[in-house]
Amino acid sequence: MDQMLMGAIAMGSLVAGLFFFRFWRTTQDTFFLWFALSFWLEAGNRVALALLFAASELEPLFYLLRVVAYGLIVVAILQKNQRRRAK
DSSP states (O other): OOOHHHHHHHHHHHHHHHHHHHHHHOOOOOHHHHHHHHHHHHHHHHHHHHOOOOOOTHHHHHHHHHHHHHHHHHHHHHHHHHHHHOO
16 A cells, blocks of 8 residues: 555656646746756655665655755745845
């Protein structure tokens, strides 16, 4: 059951990444590109967790990937707010 749920989360993250990538292609706003990369990284993280049976979410590598994915979201938000203040 855990592997099925990991697959569903990975699929949802992949679709969300494609959604943001489509917006990036139409607007060329890097905000959407950072979000797409973040969701794709999270999808890869979930696939790796599902494929490695003895893996735990608390292992440093998986935790680091998640921190990087959330860091990309923070970078996107900060970059967007910085551009607004400059205008």
